[in-house]
Amino acid sequence: QVQLVESGGGLVQAGGPLRLSCAASGRTFSSLAMGWFRQAPGKEREFLAAIIRGGGSTRYADSVKDRFTISRDNTRNIRYLQMNSPKPEDTAVYYCTADKSLHNLVVIAPGTWGQGTQVTVSS
Numbered sequence: 054q055v056q057l058v059e060s061g062g063g064l065v066q067a068g069g070p071l072r073l074s075c076a077a078s079g080r081t082f083s084s085l086a087m088g089w090f091r092q093a094p095g096k097e098r099e100f101l102a103a104i105i106r107g108g109g110s111t112r113y114a115d116s117v118k119d120r121f122t123i124s125r126d127n128t129r130n131i132r133y134l135q136m137n138s139p140k141p142e143d144t145a146v147y148y149c150t151a152d153k154s155l156h157n158l159v160v161i162a163p164g165t166w167g168q169g170t171q172v173t174v175s176s
Contacts, residue, residue, distance in 0.1 A: 054079050054080070054165075055077050055078070055079045055080035055085065055151055055165055056077070056078045056079050056165075057075055057076070057077055057149045057150070057151060057165060057166065057167035058075070058076050058078075058149075058167055058168070059073060059074065059075050059147065059148070059149045059167045059168065059169060059170040060073070060074045060075075060076070060170060061073040061074045061170065062147060062170030062171050062172045063171070063172070063173070064173045064175060065136075065139055065172070065173070065174055065175070066174070066175050067138075067139060067140055067141055067174055067175065067176050068138055068139070069139065070135065070136065070137050070138075070139075071136045071139055071172065072133055072134070072135050072136065073089070073133065073134040073136070073147055073149075073170060073172070074131055074132075074133055075087065075089075075131065075132045075133070075134075075149030075167060076129075076130065076131050077130050077131075077132075077151065078130075081127075081130050082106070082125065082127070082130055082131075082132060082151070083106060083107050083127060084106055084153075085106055085151040085152065085153060086103060086104070086105050086106055086151065086152055086153070086154065086155040086158045087103065087104055087123075087132045087149070087150065087151045087158075088100065088101070088102060088103035088104070088123075088149075088150045088151070088152075088158045088159065088163060089101045089102050089103075089121075089123060089134045089147060089148065089149060089150070090147070090148045090150055090163075090166075091143075091145035091146065091147045091148065091172075092145055092146050092148070092169075093142075093144060093145040093146075094145075096145075098148070099114065099116075099145075100114050100159060101113070101114050101116075101117050101121060101134070101147075102114070102117065102121055102122075102123040102134060103123065103155060103158055103159050104123045104124075104125060104132065105155050106155075107127075111123050112155075112159060120136065120137050120138050120139070121134060121135065121136050121137070122134070122135040122137070123135075132149070134147070136172070139172070139174045140174060141174050141175065141176045142174075143172065143174050144172060144173050144174050145171075145172060146169040146170065146171050146172075147169065147170050147171075147172050148166050148167055148169045149166070149167040150163030150165060150166050150167070151163060151164070151165045152164045152165065
């Protein structure tokens, strides 16, 4: 069973970059698809980005595809979400997720979730 731990959240000014990290234990990301979701107060959880097993092909939500980048560090078993030009509306709890199936992760629901990290973007 894989455990996911997010880090890197906090308070950032609008326009300033922020990078979230997700460390996996118990299983390597090379055998799992991995993704990032977020949930803002009063809103449903929203898919943001995903990367396939091994860290090749990526997918993005239209709302973030020009500003956010998902990437990998296979040697350290970490995945990242680089947030460029964050906006106040990006304020949310950000979750790292993983699943054996990219389809399940993106379309249905990921099997594994981290505890989440709060990101607050000030104007």
